[in-house]
Amino acid sequence: MSKRPRTLDAFFAPPPAKKRHIQTTTTGGDVETTERKATPGAGTKQQPLSNHPTYPFAIPHLPPDITDSLNSTPATEPQILNNQPDLDLLYYRPYIPQPTAKQFFHFLRRELPFYRVKYTINRGGALDTPVTTPRFTTVFGLDETARFDIHGQPVSGSKATHYACRPRPIPQCLDHLRALTEQTTHCKFNVALVNYYASGADSIAYHSDSEHFLGPEPAIASFTLGTSRDFLLKHVPTPVNHISETRAPMRLPLKSGEMVLMRGRTQSCWLHSVPKRKGGEAETGRMNITFRQALVRGGTENYYRYNVGEGEVYKWDEGRREMVIYRGN
Numbered sequence: 170m171s172k173r174p175r176t177l178d179a180f181f182a183p184p185p186a187k188k189r190h191i192q193t194t195t196t197g198g199d200v201e202t203t204e205r206k207a208t209p210g211a212g213t214k215q216q217p218l219s220n221h222p223t224y225p226f227a228i229p230h231l232p233p234d235i236t237d238s239l240n241s242t243p244a245t246e247p248q249i250l251n252n253q254p255d256l257d258l259l260y261y262r263p264y265i266p267q268p269t270a271k272q273f274f275h276f277l278r279r280e281l282p283f284y285r286v287k288y289t290i291n292r293g294g295a296l297d298t299p300v301t302t303p304r305f306t307t308v309f310g311l312d313e314t315a316r317f318d319i320h321g322q323p324v325s326g327s328k329a330t331h332y333a334c335r336p337r338p339i340p341q342c343l344d345h346l347r348a349l350t351e352q353t354t355h356c357k358f359n360v361a362l363v364n365y366y367a368s369g370a371d372s373i374a375y376h377s378d379s380e381h382f383l384g385p386e387p388a389i390a391s392f393t394l395g396t397s398r399d400f401l402l403k404h405v406p407t408p409v410n411h412i413s414e415t416r417a418p419m420r421l422p423l424k425s426g427e428m429v430l431m432r433g434r435t436q437s438c439w440l441h442s443v444p445k446r447k448g449g450e451a452e453t454g455r456m457n458i459t460f461r462q463a464l465v466r467g468g469t470e471n472y473y474r475y476n477v478g479e480g481e482v483y484k485w486d487e488g489r490r491e492m493v494i495y496r497g498n
């Protein structure tokens with residue numbers, strides 16, 4: 170029997186583009202500002218920005234051409250992948266059309282703050298083991314128990330509420346896609362988590378996002394931008410040991426603009442990973458955006474702890490073509 174990973178090669182022709190109009194400043198607390206930017210041949214232009222006291226720097230709104238193109242997404246109908254026990258995925262190939270996905274990738278990589286989070290784990294011994302997350306991460310949003318008031322402070326009802334982390338609103342450039350994804354999927358999302366895999370050495374190990382703070386059958390929308398990377402899925406071991414646990418993992422070779430909606434029992438019964446890759450295309454960087462719904466404050470605390478942390482801020486340096494420590498300039 171061949172042990173080759175299974176791939177999906179069904180092809181879906183894009184249906185005619187739908188036009189939608191959506192207004193996004195929905196997370197609140199996003200202090201809107203503008204900045205004068207010189208645009209060659211067009212004089213100076215107001216550049217709208219998302220800002221917040223917790224942001225290390227202001228984040229520009231989406232350029233109008235990306236917004237217009239996103240408003241016509243999804244570019245295809247999804248493929249339904251539910252032919253394995255407990256698996257329930259919608260696979261959009263793609264969700265964002267190719268040229269827009271590329272522009273969006275470059276925009277987000279250039280404009281978002283990233284972190285290389287360090288933390289410790291205890292493996293049962295006397296000493297804690299230091300861990301550095303093997304990818305760049307960043308997170309925005311707030312769980313269902315609170316909202317941002319007009320000053321950008323988290324409040325529950327009408328009272329200020331304290332978090333150990335410093336939650337921050339989803340900037341317009343991600344919030345626009347969040348709102349569109351809610352419309353498409355009929356799911357609600359309040360957190361945007363972004364991973365940036367700078368090279369094939371960056372990865373995420375097998376895990377599930379079945380955290381209690383997402384509720385019993387969470388829906389997670391997961392977008393790929395930039396370089397393709399393999400997304401592997403395997404069933405968690407069970408006493409009955411069915412075939413999806415023992416054969417080679419399922420492999421989705423995720424490409425720029427594609428989106429996987431994981432839902433139903435997928436998180437409680439399956440593990441997923443993005444393994445390391447040697448050289449080639451993986452050297453040019455891949456971004457992953459996930460939208461999730463955190464139900465309780467533990468979700469907010471956990472996401473900021475492991476995706477922002479307390480270390481340095483990184484920002485993309487176009488000249489050096491890498492993430493560099495941001496020193497406020």
Ligand SMILES: O=C(O)CCC(=O)C(=O)O
Nearest residue numbers: 364373378400443457459
């Ligand atoms: O990069 C990906 O496609 C997966 C990311 C992921 O699983 C996560 O952030 O929990």
Ligand SMILES: [Fe+2]
Nearest residue numbers: 376377378441
């Ligand atoms: Fe995950």
